[in-house]
Structures are given as structure tokens and as C-alpha cells.
Amino acid sequence: MNKFIPLSQPSITQLETEYVMDTLNSGWVSSLGKYINLFEERFADYCGTNYALATSSGTAALHLALASYNIKAGDEVIIPDLTFIATANAVTYTGANIVLVDIEQDTLCIDPAKIEQAITEKTKAIIPVHLYGHPANMIEINKLAQNYNILVLEDAAEAHGAKVKWQKTGSLGDCGIFSFYGNKIMTCGEGGMITTNDEEFYQRAKYLRDHAMNSSKRYWHDEVGYNYRMTNMQAALGLAQLERIDELINKKIEIFELYKKFLLGIPGVKLNFTADWASNVYWLICLEIEGYTEKERNHLMDALKLKGIETRPYFYPISDMPMYKRNKMNTPVTHEAYQRGINLPSYFELKDDDIAYICESLQPLIEVHQFLLGSADILSE
Numbered sequence: 236m237n238k239f240i241p242l243s244q245p246s247i248t249q250l251e252t253e254y255v256m257d258t259l260n261s262g263w264v265s266s267l268g269k270y271i272n273l274f275e276e277r278f279a280d281y282c283g284t285n286y287a288l289a290t291s292s293g294t295a296a297l298h299l300a301l302a303s304y305n306i307k308a309g310d311e312v313i314i315p316d317l318t319f320i321a322t323a324n325a326v327t328y329t330g331a332n333i334v335l336v337d338i339e340q341d342t343l344c345i346d347p348a349k350i351e352q353a354i355t356e357k358t359k360a361i362i363p364v365h366l367y368g369h370p371a372n373m374i375e376i377n378k379l380a381q382n383y384n385i386l387v388l389e390d391a392a393e394a395h396g397a398k399v400k401w402q403k404t405g406s407l408g409d410c411g412i413f414s415f416y417g418n419k420i421m422t423c424g425e426g427g428m429i430t431t432n433d434e435e436f437y438q439r440a441k442y443l444r445d446h447a448m449n450s451s452k453r454y455w456h457d458e459v460g461y462n463y464r465m466t467n468m469q470a471a472l473g474l475a476q477l478e479r480i481d482e483l484i485n486k487k488i489e490i491f492e493l494y495k496k497f498l499l500g501i502p503g504v505k506l507n508f509t510a511d512w513a514s515n516v517y518w519l520i521c522l523e524i525e526g527y528t529e530k531e532r533n534h535l536m537d538a539l540k541l542k543g544i545e546t547r548p549y550f551y552p553i554s555d556m557p558m559y560k561r562n563k564m565n566t567p568v569t570h571e572a573y574q575r576g577i578n579l580p581s582y583f584e585l586k587d588d589d590i591a592y593i594c595e596s597l598q599p600l601i602e603v604h605q606f607l608l609g610s611a612d613i614l615s616e
């Protein structure tokens with residue numbers, strides 16, 4: 236049989252099976268049941284916030300949070316150009332406009348130094364994205380937000396448990412949002428969460444999550460809400476994963492350390508960076524190769540595929556998408572990172588031997604490219 240190393244896979248143990256089976260056996264399969272409350276309480280504790288509200292997905296959590304803050308047509312929301320499309324789409328659902336800001340070359344997160352020039356009197360919120368497991372620079376972002384009286388919604392979909400200094404993501408802005416999609420640090424299959432210390436906002440989001448149903452008059456609705464509820468089955472899976480979160484994050488860190496050991500000496504290679512104020516949870520392994528064009532990056536991915544190694548490219552810049560098209564020159568760092576960057580396998584059951592095999596497959600491919608680059612330099616002199 237041919238070798239196949241997937242990019243990601245969830246880690247499901249007896250504990251997850253037990254909790255999910257409990258919901259099936261009890262008949263509480265929809266959005267009422269003990270696991271929802273337990274999962275919300277424990278997730279809030281984990282993040283260090285007063286409240287957590289479970290949703291049907293991370294995208295739903297983003298939209299619900301924006302709607303609960305009354306972000307609407309005519310408003311502007313600042314987001315990074317390098318992120319998953321959900322960050323942009325959730326803003327668009329509200330009728331507000333996205334304003335795209337470039338990223339930092341090292342952390343791959345929104346560049347605080349470039350945010351101020353994007354602020355106008357229409358700016359209502361910033362959504363920093365903690366990309367690939369590294370937190371955005373919340374210290375600088377919060378200072379700016381305070382000066383301009385702007386909301387900060389952390390998109391922590393990819394960074395459960397990451398920290399800025401000692402404080403966990405989800406507790407660093409006005410609210411945090413998480414995703415529990417199957418490839419995330421912890422999963423519910425599909426699912427999301429909003430975390431916050433703001434009671435009024437929490438109550439509003441809870442109300443809108445359930446079709447804005449009047450709490451003292453069942454089936455009466457004063458405004459348009461949503462069904463963004465999580466099921467008890469998803470919450471049972473989520474609770475079991477949360478009980479194992481330290482183990483899951485430690486495994487991600489171990490995997491990164493091993494890649495680093497094998498790849499860091501190779502000229503032109505950049506792996507995940509960690510700022511001195513941050514704890515990275517290394518959701519995905521990020522490999523960038525100096526001087527790569529998009530085409531060369533794609534060739535490398537094809538060559539790895541032939542060896543049974545699944546990879547994926549960094550996200551396309553949001554400003555390249557037809558519905559959000561902008562001038563490329565405004566976000567050069569995003570565009571450069573995109574064309575150089577790929578994510579390597581980092582699922583929880585990945586063996587040390589598999590990482591060695593991936594790195595042994597990569598090394599000659601990268602070295603040949605660096606050699607050709609060097610020769611081109613000599614020829615052009």
C-alpha cells in the first residue's frame with residue numbers, strides 16, 4: 236500500500252466516545268442537555284472569562300458576536316488580509332464593510348503599526364486573527380482600540396490555549412470567538428464559542444442565538460434572530476476534548492520542535508515564529524521558503540504529494556477574492572507570505588518517523604531550489 240500522511244486528523248479516544256454515547260443513550264441530542272452547560276462553563280474557566288456561549292460553528296460565533304454588538308451597514312471592521320474567509324464573510328453578513336490590513340512578516344498576524352492608518356470615523360471594530368496558533372499583538376491592538384473607542388473581537392478559531400504573556404486567547408479583547416471544526420486543536424465535529432466578560436453582550440448574544448425568543452413569553456419574537464445553537468452531542472465531544480487540551484497542545488508543540496530540529500539548518504527555510512511575549516500552540520506547521528514564487532511553491536506541494544505527504548498552501552489573501560478584490564500593493568507582506576507558505580502535517584498521532592520522512596523528502600527539494608537561485612544570481616552578475 237502507498238504511504239499517505241494526512242495534514243490533520245482529530246484525536247478521538249474512549250473518553251470522547253463515552254460522552255457522545257451518553258447523549259445518544261439519554262435522548263438529549265439537540266441543543267438542550269447537561270453537556271452544553273458543562274462545556275460552556277469549563278471553556279469559560281479555561282479561557283479565564285466570566286462567560287462562554289456555544290454556537291453551531293466558528294463562523295456563526297463571529298456573526299453572532301458582530302450582530303450582538305449591532306455592527307451594521309455603513310460600519311467598517313478592520314481585519315487582516317491573511318485569514319480564513321470566514322472572518323471577512325461574517326462581517327459582510329452584517330452589511331458592514333471589511334477594511335483589510337497587512338500582516339507582520341514574522342507572526343503572520345495583523346500588523347498593529349498599520350492599523351491606525353486604516354481607522355476612520357466609521358470604524359466600529361477590529362478582528363485580530365490569531366493565525367496558525369500564534370496570538371496577534373493584543374497589547375498594541377488594545378491600546379489603539381482604547382484610544383479610538385473601537386471594539387476588539389479576537390478571532391481565536393486557530394489558537395485555543397495560546398497566550399499573550401500569561402493571559403489566554405479569548406480573554407484579551409471585548410470578546411473571543413473559537414472554532415471546533417474537525418481540524419482544529421480541539422473539535423466538536425463542527426462548533427464554535429464566544430467568550431467574554433461583558434454580561435450585557437453575553438445576554439444579547441444568547442438571546443439572538445435562539446431566534447431572539449422572548450424569555451418570559453415562549454414563541455414570541457420582537458426581532459430577527461438566528462438558530463446558531465450547538466447540539467448536546469457536539470458539546471459532549473467538546474467537553475472530552477477540553478479535558479485533554481493540555482495533552483493536545485503539548486503534542487502540537489512536540490511536533491513543531493521535531494520539525495525545527497530537522498529543518499532549521501537548511502538555508503532559506505522559515506518555520507513558525509514565536510514572539511517573546513507569546514505562547515504559540517502551533518495549530519499548523521508553517522513552512523516558508525525564501526525566494527519562492529507561487530508556482531514553485533505549488534511544485535513543491537505536488538512533489539510532496541507524490542511521496543504521499545498531504546500539505547496545504549497558506550490562505551489566499553482576502554484581497555485576491557473576487558468579492559473583496561483590492562489593490563495588491565496595499566498588502567505586500569500578505570502576498571509574499573502567501574506565495575511562499577505551506578502547512579505541513581501535524582496531526583496528533585503523527586509519528587517521529589513520519590516527521591523524519593517528511594523532512595528527508597523536503598530537504599533535497601529545497602536545496603536544489605536554493606542552488607538554482609544561487610546560480611541565477613551568479614549568472615546575472
Ligand SMILES: Cc1ncc(COP(=O)(O)O)c(C=O)c1O
Pocket residue numbers: 292293294295318319321322364390392393413414415416425426427
Ligand atoms: C481564522 C478562522 N476564523 C473563523 C473560522 C470559522 O470557523 P468554522 O469553520 O467553525 O465556521 C475558521 C475556521 O475554520 C478560521 O480558521
